Amino acid sequence: ELQLLETGGGLIQPGGSLRLSCVASGFTVNSNYMTWVRQAPGKGLEWLSVIYAGGNTYYADSVKGRFTISRDNSKNTLFLQMNNLRVEDTAVYYCARGLSYSYAFGYWGQGTLVTVSS
Amino acid sequence: SYVLTQPPSVSVAPGQTARIFCGGNNIGGRSVNWYQQKPGQAPVLVVYDDSDRPSGIPERLSGSNSGDTATLTIRRVEAGDEADYYCQVWDSSTDHPGVFGGGTKLTVL
Numbered sequence: 001e002l003q004l005l006e007t008g009g010g011l012i013q014p015g016g017s018l019r020l021s022c023v024a025s026g027f028t029v030n031s032n033y034m035t036w037v038r039q040a041p042g043k044g045l046e047w048l049s050v051i052y053a054g055g056n057t058y059y060a061d062s063v064k065g066r067f068t069i070s071r072d073n074s075k076n077t078l079f080l081q082m083n084n085l086r087v088e089d090t091a092v093y094y095c096a097r098g099l100s101y102s103y104a105f106g107y108w109g110q111g112t113l114v115t116v117s118s
Numbered sequence: 119s120y121v122l123t124q125p126p127s128v129s130v131a132p133g134q135t136a137r138i139f140c141g142g143n144n145i146g147g148r149s150v151n152w153y154q155q156k157p158g159q160a161p162v163l164v165v166y167d168d169s170d171r172p173s174g175i176p177e178r179l180s181g182s183n184s185g186d187t188a189t190l191t192i193r194r195v196e197a198g199d200e201a202d203y204y205c206q207v208w209d210s211s212t213d214h215p216g217v218f219g220g221g222t223k224l225t226v227l
Contacts (some may be wrong), residue, residue, distance in 0.1 A: 001216060004211055010173065014206060017186030019119050032152075035216060037161075037216070037218075044204065044218060044219075044221040045153070045155075045161065045203075045204050045206075045221065046218065047206075047216025047217065047218055048216075049215075050216060058213050058214055058215060060143035060214050060216070061119075061212075064214075074172045094160055094161070099163075099166060101206075102149065102151070102166050102167050102170075103149065103151070103210075103215075104151035104163055104167065104206070105151070105153075105161075105163060105206070106163050106166070106172060108160040108161055108162070109160065110160055
């Protein structure tokens with residue numbers, strides 16, 4: 001069974017850094033594109049970043065230059081390094097895997113909450 | 119960047135048909151995906167590539183896409199369909215390809 005489990009969320013002060021992890025099971029993280037999506041409290045879904053199977057990465061303008069997506073194939077884990085965090089980065093962060101044959105996010109983790117506050 | 123527009127809310131009585139629209143410039147030329155999200159839960163893909171359903175999604179949910187509007191149709195609405203619904207496209211021509219609509223809250227009266 002394909003599963004994703006995010007960890008690493010918590011309370012962090014503005015300007016701080018945090019690294020989120022997304023451990024995959026049932027597939028390998030480098031076999032398909034994987035993405036991060038967030039949802040601020042009471043708001044909609046916001047796409048953040050993608051890493052393709054070939055390694056190319058892309059970011060939303062709101063996080064470009066501050067967030068970095070990466071993966072560790074040996075640990076079968078996806079990461080999101082978040083630097084210079086802002087209050088508006090407060091959200092539940094989800095990792096998701098695309099379908100093998102479509103640019104749809106077919107598999108999601110349960111999410112991890114990041115709270116940026118002083 | 120590409121923009122998807124959804125109505126904030128749709129209300130429908132049980133047993134009726136709900137239609138949730140997603141507007142975008144020539145969206146008919148793109149593949150549209152739909153997600154259902156219930157409170158406190160992660161989103162679930164319910165329609166991909168305009169009109170295909172993942173396994174386990176009932177046939178009551180269907181999608182279509184033409185012109186400037188994509189539509190998620192839910193027939194014979196049940197109380198359990200009450201949720202937020204998001205449309206999404208992948209704009210491979212840009213360096214920020216992921217795009218979500220703002221979401222529509224479906225209320226079952």
